[in-house]
Amino acid sequence: MSTWILNGQVWNEAAEQLEVKHVRVENGVIAAIASGADGLPDTAGHETIDAKGMLLSAGFIDMHVHLREPGFEYKEDIASGTRSAARGGFTTIACMPNTRPVIDTPETIKYVLDKAATEGIVRVLPYAAITKNELGRELTDFAALKEAGAIGFTDDGVGVQNAQMMKDAMSLAASMNMPIIAHCEDDTLVVGAAVTEGKFAQKHGLKGIPNESEAIHVGRDVLLAEATGVHYHVCHVSTEQSVRLIRLAKSVGVKVTAEVCPHHLILSDEDIPSLDANWKMNPPLRTPRDVQAVIEGLEDGTLDMIVTDHAPHSAEEKARGMLLAPFGITGFETAFPLMYTHFVKNGKWPLGFLLKRMTTDPARVFGLPTGSLAVGAPADVTIVDLEGEREVDPQAFASKGKNTPFGGWKLNGWPVLTMVNGAVVWSEL
Numbered sequence: 312m313s314t315w316i317l318n319g320q321v322w323n324e325a326a327e328q329l330e331v332k333h334v335r336v337e338n339g340v341i342a343a344i345a346s347g348a349d350g351l352p353d354t355a356g357h358e359t360i361d362a363k364g365m366l367l368s369a370g371f372i373d374m375h376v377h378l379r380e381p382g383f384e385y386k387e388d389i390a391s392g393t394r395s396a397a398r399g400g401f402t403t404i405a406c407m408p409n410t411r412p413v414i415d416t417p418e419t420i421k422y423v424l425d426k427a428a429t430e431g432i433v434r435v436l437p438y439a440a441i442t443k444n445e446l447g448r449e450l451t452d453f454a455a456l457k458e459a460g461a462i463g464f465t466d467d468g469v470g471v472q473n474a475q476m477m478k479d480a481m482s483l484a485a486s487m488n489m490p491i492i493a494h495c496e497d498d499t500l501v502v503g504a505a506v507t508e509g510k511f512a513q514k515h516g517l518k519g520i521p522n523e524s525e526a527i528h529v530g531r532d533v534l535l536a537e538a539t540g541v542h543y544h545v546c547h548v549s550t551e552q553s554v555r556l557i558r559l560a561k562s563v564g565v566k567v568t569a570e571v572c573p574h575h576l577i578l579s580d581e582d583i584p585s586l587d588a589n590w591k592m593n594p595p596l597r598t599p600r601d602v603q604a605v606i607e608g609l610e611d612g613t614l615d616m617i618v619t620d621h622a623p624h625s626a627e628e629k630a631r632g633m634l635l636a637p638f639g640i641t642g643f644e645t646a647f648p649l650m651y652t653h654f655v656k657n658g659k660w661p662l663g664f665l666l667k668r669m670t671t672d673p674a675r676v677f678g679l680p681t682g683s684l685a686v687g688a689p690a691d692v693t694i695v696d697l698e699g700e701r702e703v704d705p706q707a708f709a710s711k712g713k714n715t716p717f718g719g720w721k722l723n724g725w726p727v728l729t730m731v732n733g734a735v736v737w738s739e740l
């Protein structure tokens with residue numbers, strides 16, 4: 312079966328502008344790309360999708376998400392999580408192992424991959440834990456987990472506290488050409504804190520999470536990465552100090568890469584309106600100075616990609632309040648509209664820069680075959696209405712998680728169709 316996607320606005324990197332293109336998809340791959348300047352192609356015998364006036368992009372890639380399966384299906388499952396991803400324009404997502412049980416055995420990796428194949432609607436790439444049950448005591452069986460389909464190792468949700476454990480993990484991962492993905496957090500510096508050190512904590516008399524709790528692990532780990540030669544990837548960078556350390560490590564050739572989330576690029580602790588736990592995530596919203604630093608880090612390439620850290624929780628859990636609720640906010644269905652409205656529509660970035668940080672950059676860093684609109688590439692495609700404005704309505708999310716600080720925000724840049732491997736998995740075109 313073959314489909315022509317007609318009249319799409321495709322970003323031309325060399326010309327730094329949008330150009331009309333027609334894209335033909337056949338057998339799951341991009342079979343042809345025709346210039347709009349040459350008129351409409353002959354579509355007889357083909358299905359057609361008219362993308363007139365819409366952005367046509369390679370599907371977005373999100374290398375840090377929580378699908379909550381197995382064990383926390385009341386928060387999210389692979390069916391609901393991948394539907395939420397598709398609505399956000401994501402065609403490939405990499406899921407974290409902090410489930411119940413933790414994804415620390417080949418059997419659990421297989422469980423996730425089987426579920427994704429039968430119930431998922433986008434590509435799901437599973438990470439496996441670095442340590443058994445993410446307890447930081449004993450390494451998992453890296454070789455068996457890689458063999459089963461894990462794409463990297465991480466204890467996301469907690470930091471690996473023991474430096475020797477992390478060094479051993481890095482040496483082993485390096486020997487099998489696998490990345491270590493790190494949630495950077497020193498446990499001793501964050502006890503009893505829910506928000507960053509800063510104005511909000513002061514105002515409410517709360518203990519703050521200091522920037523060093525993150526950066527101290529980044530500093531330790533780039534040294535260990537240098538010593539072991541591993542590809543080391545830093546999760547959800549939120550502080551000025553972490554950006555500085557990653558920039559320095561990159562400048563001396565350490566194989567370090569990093570990600571940043573929309574909320575850390577857009578919100579600071581000074582935006583938190585109340586003790587509402589929809590503003591609670593880990594790492595926390597930092598100070599305006601940190602926001603500026605992560606923006607600059609993303610702009611100069613110190614930070615390689617944008618990820619959502621989609622972290623759904625139930626309404627009941629979030630109702631426990633700022634101190635008791637679990638950390639985390641949902642991300643899939645607001646990520647692109649937030650980034651587009653805040654940085655592209657406002658004239659700070661060319662559209663191509665945002666697209667690169669959500670498609671080709673994650674693909675490059677993790678060696679994925681997707682992420683570009685190119686003949687022969689898998690037909691993972693996202694169509695976005697850049698013009699229409701809509702209000703964020705968490706109750707309308709496909710995700711089970713309605714926990715977001717962005718409810719009621721008026722945004723542009725809403726995905727309207729998502730295609731994975733040549734099949735339309737979601738459309739409101």
Ligand SMILES: NC(=O)N[C@@H](CC(=O)O)C(=O)O
Pocket residue numbers: 377409467468469494591592593594620622623637638639640
């Ligand atoms: N980011 C969060 O605030 N929460 C994540 C854990 C994590 O990403 O560290 C979760 O699993 O809920």
Ligand SMILES: [Zn+2]
Pocket residue numbers: 467468469494546547593594
């Ligand atoms: Zn984390």
Ligand SMILES: [Zn+2]
Pocket residue numbers: 375376377407467468620622
């Ligand atoms: Zn996470």
